[in-house]
Amino acid sequence: MTKKTTDLKKRMRDALMGGGQVAIDKQKATGKMTARERIIALVDPKSFHEYDLFVEHAGKDFNMGDKYLPGDGVITGTGTINGYPVCIYAQDFTVAGGSLGWMHAKKITKIMDHAMKLKVPIIGINDSGGARIQEGVNSLAGYGEIFYRNTQASGVIPQISVILGPCAGGAVYSPALTDYVFVVDKISKMFITGPEVIKTVLGEEISMEELGGARVQSEITGNAHFFAESEQECFEQIKTLCSFIPWNNMKKAEPFPKKPPRTRSYNIDSIFPTNPRQPYDVKDVIKAFVDDSEFFEVQSMFAANIVIGFARLNGNTVGFVANQPLVLAGVLDVDSSTKAARFIRYCDSFNVPLVTLVDLPGYLPGVDQEHAGVIRHGAKMLYAYSEATVPKMTVILRKAYGGGYIAMCSSHLRADFVFAWPTAEIAVMGPEGAANIIFRNEIKNAENPEEMRKLKIKEYKEKFANPYVAAAYGYVDAVIEPAETRNMLIHALEISAEKAEVRPNKKHGIPPF
Amino acid sequence: MEENNEAPALKSIIIDNVKYKTRLTKKFMARKVYEPIDLKKVYSFIPGTILKVHIKEGAKVKQGTKLLELEAMKMANNIVAPIDGVVAKINVKSGDLVPKNFLLVEME
Numbered sequence: 001m002t003k004k005t006t007d008l009k010k011r012m013r014d015a016l017m018g019g020g021q022v023a024i025d026k027q028k029a030t031g032k033m034t035a036r037e038r039i040i041a042l043v044d045p046k047s048f049h050e051y052d053l054f055v056e057h058a059g060k061d062f063n064m065g066d067k068y069l070p071g072d073g074v075i076t077g078t079g080t081i082n083g084y085p086v087c088i089y090a091q092d093f094t095v096a097g098g099s100l101g102w103m104h105a106k107k108i109t110k111i112m113d114h115a116m117k118l119k120v121p122i123i124g125i126n127d128s129g130g131a132r133i134q135e136g137v138n139s140l141a142g143y144g145e146i147f148y149r150n151t152q153a154s155g156v157i158p159q160i161s162v163i164l165g166p167c168a169g170g171a172v173y174s175p176a177l178t179d180y181v182f183v184v185d186k187i188s189k190m191f192i193t194g195p196e197v198i199k200t201v202l203g204e205e206i207s208m209e210e211l212g213g214a215r216v217q218s219e220i221t222g223n224a225h226f227f228a229e230s231e232q233e234c235f236e237q238i239k240t241l242c243s244f245i246p247w248n249n250m251k252k253a254e255p256f257p258k259k260p261p262r263t264r265s266y267n268i269d270s271i272f273p274t275n276p277r278q279p280y281d282v283k284d285v286i287k288a289f290v291d292d293s294e295f296f297e298v299q300s301m302f303a304a305n306i307v308i309g310f311a312r313l314n315g316n317t318v319g320f321v322a323n324q325p326l327v328l329a330g331v332l333d334v335d336s337s338t339k340a341a342r343f344i345r346y347c348d349s350f351n352v353p354l355v356t357l358v359d360l361p362g363y364l365p366g367v368d369q370e371h372a373g374v375i376r377h378g379a380k381m382l383y384a385y386s387e388a389t390v391p392k393m394t395v396i397l398r399k400a401y402g403g404g405y406i407a408m409c410s411s412h413l414r415a416d417f418v419f420a421w422p423t424a425e426i427a428v429m430g431p432e433g434a435a436n437i438i439f440r441n442e443i444k445n446a447e448n449p450e451e452m453r454k455l456k457i458k459e460y461k462e463k464f465a466n467p468y469v470a471a472a473y474g475y476v477d478a479v480i481e482p483a484e485t486r487n488m489l490i491h492a493l494e495i496s497a498e499k500a501e502v503r504p505n506k507k508h509g510i511p512p513f
Numbered sequence: 514m515e516e517n518n519e520a521p522a523l524k525s526i527i528i529d530n531v532k533y534k535t536r537l538t539k540k541f542m543a544r545k546v547y548e549p550i551d552l553k554k555v556y557s558f559i560p561g562t563i564l565k566v567h568i569k570e571g572a573k574v575k576q577g578t579k580l581l582e583l584e585a586m587k588m589a590n591n592i593v594a595p596i597d598g599v600v601a602k603i604n605v606k607s608g609d610l611v612p613k614n615f616l617l618v619e620m621e
Binding site: 201202203204219220277278279303304305325326327328329330331335361362364365366367368371401429430432433436 | 523526528529530531532533534535536537538539540541544545547560561585610612613
């Protein structure tokens with residue numbers, strides 16, 4: 001037995017060395033952790049259990065048969081995060097550049113299948129040069145098998161992608177199909193065609209960082225949801241996210257101990273200007289009434305004119321969607337609609353109640369927006385809200401004009417509760433625009449048109465720029481003082497606990513993708 | 514998560530005749546100003562290499578006449594005249610590498 005055990009230990013030692021000391025040193029020299037170190041840093045101490053350590057690659061052509069690739073360049077296993085089970089894999093760049101061959105893909109799909117059966121999240125750490133060219137069409141098959149599983153698992157178990165190295169070509173589409181993509185500055189690089197190809201084909205020179213670095217993916221493309229300065233910070237972000245989300249689509253997020261907001265730091269009266277033209281940071285408003293004033297923002301750098309993220313009310317996770325008057329006056333546009341719509345669908349899939357905060361002047365005007373398809377992208381929000389059956393609470397803080405009012409989870413899209421602050425202005429458009437149209441003739445024919453315009457704007461404002469017209473039709477359920485917001489939302493959540501809404505039976509709808 | 518970049522200055526944006534004080538995003542600042550489509554100008558619809566130039570400056574061409582052959586993504590694409598007219602200027606020669614939206618031919 002001892003002989004056998006010694007043999008096992010030797011085999012394990014060899015396999016655990018991955019690509020060998022030289023390759024490991026090279027990986028570390030670039031500021032990166034090794035694949036196994038990353039897993040250990042992410043999961044709870046001593047919780048990681050590895051499988052398929054002795055898997056061998058399946059390459060036969062181009063003299064690959066003689067090569068030993070420990071674990072075929074990917075580490076798979078199970079562990080726990082915050083005490084709850086997860087399935088995890090990490091590509092090992094020290095082994096053949098983390099390239100994806102058939103057995104490498106098989107290990108990944110096997111652990112994905114486990115995650116689906118066990119109904120636990122799957123976390124994938126990507127660090128790979130791409131397809132293993134020597135294995136030809138089998139490496140393509142491998143990617144395809146992963147994409148198919150990503151799609152099947154979508155909305156059933158949480159899928160988290162962590163990009164800690166290159167993730168290029170076909171490899172990018174697995175992260176793109178998952179719920180959340182984490183990137184780290186100067187380490188993550190994602191693109192379909194790399195700088196080399198772009199240079200040969202187009203003569204355009206661009207660095208990997210400028211083409212598809214962490215900042216670009218977080219700020220410009222919206223492919224990434226969380227940006228970190230270091231791998232360690234990235235792992236902390238993942239743990240925080242895991243504390244907010246439910247473990248699968250049949251569960252609710254684990255409740256936390258209730259905590260009041262820190263109202264001394266976040267005081268509505270000092271945060272919130274009543275003049276609708278003045279900006280403020282809507283995140284401070286959220287913090288003013290959620291537990292411990294803790295708001296965990298998603299995609300903070302992309303389309304910052306809308307804010308999405310998680311917080312807790314009386315210990316229970318809620319998802320927030322809020323216009324951000326601080327950026328682009330909080331307008332809806334192509335990017336912000338896409339960002340919000342996807343988050344709404346996430347929350348709906350995973351039983352996270354939605355709170356929507358409304359303060360927007362409307363849609364962003366411009367040829368670029370129209371030609372970029374603001375019609376179909378804007379429609380995504382209408383679709384996502386109308387489709388969602390989780391409890392939906394809306395608070396109208398100030399402006400709710402025109403199409404923006406409808407899109408921001410109005411009662412017409414079946415918000416369960418719509419509250420409005422006394423500062424709310426629910427109207428077909430802003431007073432200035434409306435008065436110019438309605439009183440066009442009076443203004444034109446007046447002795448002093450400018451005076452008349454001002455007078456008519458004032459008249460319109462007094463009559464329509466308030467929450468009471470909408471309240472009179474019952475489109476607003478209650479006009480509340482800002483200080484009551486937390487209590488109203490908590491009550492609404494409590495009584496919506498058993499909410500069940502039936503939708504027409506269908507295979508799936510046709511959202512404006 | 515704290516944002517590490519310093520607060521950018523407030524600018525303004527006008528929506529429905531109302532001026533709002535707010536920050537602007539990089540993307541918003543970098544948006545392209547619209548230019549109307551000019552059928553007399555022939556642009557590359559894809560980046561690639563010019564394989565052949567079929568016409569000379571001054572040539573009279575009919576709509577659909579082959580002007581150039583542009584190889585891109587392993588395909589040879591025919592670039593044809595969008596309208597009847599005279600080729601005023603050819604900005605490429607055989608073997609040139611062109612990016613997307615490069616002005617290839619100007620017509621009159």
